[in-house]
Amino acid sequence: MSVFISTLGQLGRRAFVGECDSKLAHLTQKVRQTGKPGKMVITLVMKPRKDTHGEEVDILEDCKIVDPVVTRRGTIMFTTEDGGLSRSDPNQADFAFQKIEGGKTDAPPAERISAVG
Numbered sequence: 001m002s003v004f005i006s007t008l009g010q011l012g013r014r015a016f017v018g019e020c021d022s023k024l025a026h027l028t029q030k031v032r033q034t035g036k037p038g039k040m041v042i043t044l045v046m047k048p049r050k051d052t053h054g055e056e057v058d059i060l061e062d063c064k065i066v067d068p069v070v071t072r073r074g075t076i077m078f079t080t081e082d083g084g085l086s087r088s089d090p091n092q093a094d095f096a097f098q099k100i101e102g103g104k105t106d107a108p109p110a111e112r113i114s115a116v117g
Helices: 003-014 015-035
Strands: 039-048 057-066
Touching: 003 015, 003 057, 015 039, 015 057
Parallel strands: none
Antiparallel strands: 039 057
């Protein structure tokens, strides 16, 4: 087994790999849900211990994920002469629709078009 894989398995009292595994599963779900990219960063900081001449080291491990950023759609607004904003176009007239009693409510079914061969 490689030194790298063996070392990762021992970090954090053998809990670091499990933490990374959970975070990777979370990230995978978010990427799948959003269709956007995410990121996982594993950082190992190694420092020599004092008075050991580099024969002993402390390793600080960290695993971070960056969830995908969902792009929000904007809202179309119309400006008004008095500096306001409106969801409906102030230059377009409103239609006054009325329900006609006894009128037909269902649209006719679409006609099938068959190909002549």
